Amino acid sequence: MTHSEENYLKIIYHLSLKSEAVVSTNAIANVMDSKPSSVTDMVQKLAEKDLVSYKKYQGVSLTEKGKKAAVNIIRKHRLWEVFLVEKLHFSWDEVHDIAEQLEHIKSEQLTNRLDEFLNFPTEDPHGDPIPNKNGEIPKLTRQLLADAPLQQNLICVGVKDSSSSFLQYLNKQNISLGTTLQITEKEEFDKSLKLVIDDEQMTVSHMVANNIFVKQL
Amino acid sequence: MTHSEENYLKIIYHLSLKSEAVVSTNAIANVMDSKPSSVTDMVQKLAEKDLVSYKKYQGVSLTEKGKKAAVNIIRKHRLWEVFLVEKLHFSWDEVHDIAEQLEHIKSEQLTNRLDEFLNFPTEDPHGDPIPNKNGEIPKLTRQLLADAPLQQNLICVGVKDSSSSFLQYLNKQNISLGTTLQITEKEEFDKSLKLVIDDEQMTVSHMVANNIFVKQL
């Protein structure tokens, strides 16, 4: 499988989790920053290899075979992210581009030994679950900060939107993986939240609160 | 730079160390397992990018810029090999193909942090020197087993021929990185050597002795 094919599978997987099971050509082109016609070409190739099922004008979905391949790529991506953050001390907003390259390295043995070396982590630095060797994806106990209860001790365990700009915003606000906080007030009007972090008061918008994952301590 | 360009630079570098400074199209094609005509195409492209100097029918050599790039790829390859052997417990005959992929990952920061994580190693698992951040290549104190003195305590530090079959032969003979041994006798006729390893006697051919690097203890 080529890098490009792997990227398509990964993106189709992510899109079909977010919205419908069937993904449109246009949606893929948007995410990939390419043209719908290019997507059509590739999707037809993937369909021939039985990695996606595809009917003209009707969108694509992953076959079992395609889903397995996609999950494996995501497994590799997230394991490498753990490696980069835990062992090489990168921060969570720096690792994506490098992991994007490392995820294409082909060696099942390498993946499994890396997994072992990292002590079989179940979540990556952004709080996303890491599929195991058999492709099983661990269930998460986390919830969105926007949905969490008032006055509880919460620990920040990840983000939904892992765009570099969002992660940099969080760094600026001194929010990172492992930060503990409480919600002191929810504003009805705009759904913004008042938080206490290390005895410091601050306010975050709903948009932000809806992109941060927390667990109750 | 593409993977392919990087591979060419690496191979031209290795060939010009082994033989002359100027490398022939044919020699490159042999090592790459491709055709001389393909090599010509690529070499012309590399010349345009000022990575090699090239005159029709006269062979190629690396420019300063090309040499820098080649050394950087070799640095990455060898650092990853150390990682695979020391941290993920691969054996030295398994790492080459994986390192061949990892050497193309693009991130200077990644390379330097990996270097640091591994404690700035100066040799890879095959005993080859690892260029530092500035492209400087440490001098080695090693010598070929075939050239080493009799009755001295020697430690095996690497191999010249790192083909999988040779490394597997060594594994079978219980010779590996760190093995200590003495030469008890040199046979004039065929240049074979009698060795003692862990109080066990054994004989190796000149061909083998000429491919193992040792240091005097």
Place this chain on the structure above:
DNA sequence: TCTAAATTTTAGCCTTATCTAAATTTATTT
């Protein structure tokens, strides 16, 4: 020196992954 052999380059073609522009199908709106 002149020819034969070996090496190297050119020319033309293939594949992969893209693109633009045009055509087609589906969806929406009046």
Place this chain on the structure above:
DNA sequence: AAATAAATTTAGATAAGGCTAAAATTTAGA
């Protein structure tokens, strides 16, 4: 239901990397 808009596919082009076969150049032998 027809007309228009939006989405999707087809057709044809391009660039990278590689191949084969043929032409050109260099090297070596007689």
